[in-house]
Amino acid sequence: MSLMPTMIDLLARARVDLRMGLPVVLTAPDSAVLALAVEPLDSARLNSVRALGPVSLTVTARRAETLKARIYDDDIARIELPSDAQLDWVQAIADPSDDLKTPMKGPLRSHRDGDVALHRLAIALVKSARLLPAAVICPVAHPAQFAKSHGLTVLPLAAANPLLMESSPLHPVAAARLPMDAAEAGRLHIYRPEDGAEEHYAIEIGKPDRNAPVLARLHSACFTGDVLGSLKCDCGPQLRAALAQMGTEGSGVLLYLNQEGRGIGLANKMRAYSLQDQGFDTVEANHRLGFEDDERDFRLGSAILKQLGFSSVRLLTNNPNKISMMEKTGISVAERVPLRVGETDFNRGYLATKAAKSGHLF
Numbered sequence: 001m002s003l004m005p006t007m008i009d010l011l012a013r014a015r016v017d018l019r020m021g022l023p024v025v026l027t028a029p030d031s032a033v034l035a036l037a038v039e040p041l042d043s044a045r046l047n048s049v050r051a052l053g054p055v056s057l058t059v060t061a062r063r064a065e066t067l068k069a070r071i072y073d074d075d076i077a078r079i080e081l082p083s084d085a086q087l088d089w090v091q092a093i094a095d096p097s098d099d100l101k102t103p104m105k106g107p108l109r110s111h112r113d114g115d116v117a118l119h120r121l122a123i124a125l126v127k128s129a130r131l132l133p134a135a136v137i138c139p140v141a142h143p144a145q146f147a148k149s150h151g152l153t154v155l156p157l158a159a160a161n162p163l164l165m166e167s168s169p170l171h172p173v174a175a176a177r178l179p180m181d182a183a184e185a186g187r188l189h190i191y192r193p194e195d196g197a198e199e200h201y202a203i204e205i206g207k208p209d210r211n212a213p214v215l216a217r218l219h220s221a222c223f224t225g226d227v228l229g230s231l232k233c234d235c236g237p238q239l240r241a242a243l244a245q246m247g248t249e250g251s252g253v254l255l256y257l258n259q260e261g262r263g264i265g266l267a268n269k270m271r272a273y274s275l276q277d278q279g280f281d282t283v284e285a286n287h288r289l290g291f292e293d294d295e296r297d298f299r300l301g302s303a304i305l306k307q308l309g310f311s312s313v314r315l316l317t318n319n320p321n322k323i324s325m326m327e328k329t330g331i332s333v334a335e336r337v338p339l340r341v342g343e344t345d346f347n348r349g350y351l352a353t354k355a356a357k358s359g360h361l362f
């Protein structure tokens with residue numbers, strides 16, 4: 001029996017299945033559905049699902065607001081799939097890139113009755129697979145038999161939900177000395193989550209005292225800013241300034257969290273950039289895609305700090321949410337150290353939006 005997949009394994013498998021365009025079977029005690037992510041869907045699979053029964057296209061309330069679809073279930077909306085709707089219609093519901101060109105997709109009808117817990121689970125899974133948050137969902141009878149005969153992953157709601165809500169435990173896998181421009185006494189530690197999601201890194205500079213607040217930065221991955229030197233954000237200069245300050249002080253710890261695009265992934269961040277080119281700001285673009293302003297999980301940061309033996313930080317940030325998440329998850333923030341660098345003509349609006357809408361302090 002120990003060779004059988006655990007619930008964590010099944011969740012990881014479901015994430016990959018959804019990314020590949022495969023359906024997964026989600027079960028509750030008295031109902032079951034087949035769920036597919038819209039993003040990798042093809043016409044053949046859409047037609048196969050349609051042949052099974054009534055299909056709903058489930059999106060987040062954020063996306064439904066843009067689509068002007070009725071929201072009966074707080075955070076999600078279940079849009080009826082019209083009988084003549086083809087794949088391009090389904091994808092246009094999920095993907096806002098052509099919203100301005102073709103604003104009217106309706107009239108859209110939303111389902112009102114029935115249980116939404118499995119729909120909510122489907123959206124959480126699709127988000128954790130870093131896909132556009134939209135799923136094609138259809139009820140399925142005899143789920144165990146159906147899944148077995150089609151070779152599909154089955155996830156029971158009661159077991160999957162708590163795992164999706166909590167942050168997966170992280171384990172150190174390797175560490176080595178890493179001399180850097182900012183500090184020769186550097187050490188890079190790699191942490192791997194149990195749920196098969198992205199690894200995160202800690203860069204320790206010098207030998208910080210575990211009994212005093214450590215100069216710390218929680219940096220979220222930004223391929224465009226960190227690597228390409230994008231002028232649209234301030235990430236690259238913040239990363240380098242934080243390391244430089246740690247180097248000057250002789251000690252510190254920088255966590256590099258692989259939560260690209262405030263947790264929506266690089267592909268979705270590029271979709272957000274393309275909406276920004278159409279005139280929406282950074283927060284509006286996330287909402288039109290169906291995401292919240294910030295989908296990151298900062299509990300990861302405190303988990304890594306605790307594993308490294310730290311309990312108190314002097315946090316380099318302008319983001320009050322990072323401070324409250326640290327405090328809530330057992331790391332005390334002895335001091336906020338402001339980090340204002342890298343303002344350009346291209347990111348002035350972005351920084352102003354973060355100050356106005358996300359409470360950033362400057």
Ligand SMILES: Nc1nc2c(ncn2[C@@H]2O[C@H](COP(=O)(O)OP(=O)(O)OP(=O)(O)O)[C@@H](O)[C@H]2O)c(=O)[nH]1
Pocket residue numbers: 218219220221222223232233235238259260261262263264269272273282286316317318319322360
């Ligand atoms: N979705 C989205 N993400 C963005 C955009 N611009 C930058 N990002 C991401 O935003 C994150 C910025 O991370 P941080 O600099 O750690 O966080 P912050 O919330 O600005 O807080 P501090 O820098 O600590 O003040 C990175 O993951 C970037 O990839 C954008 O327009 N849309």
Ligand SMILES: [Zn+2]
Pocket residue numbers: 222224225226233234235236
């Ligand atoms: Zn950036």
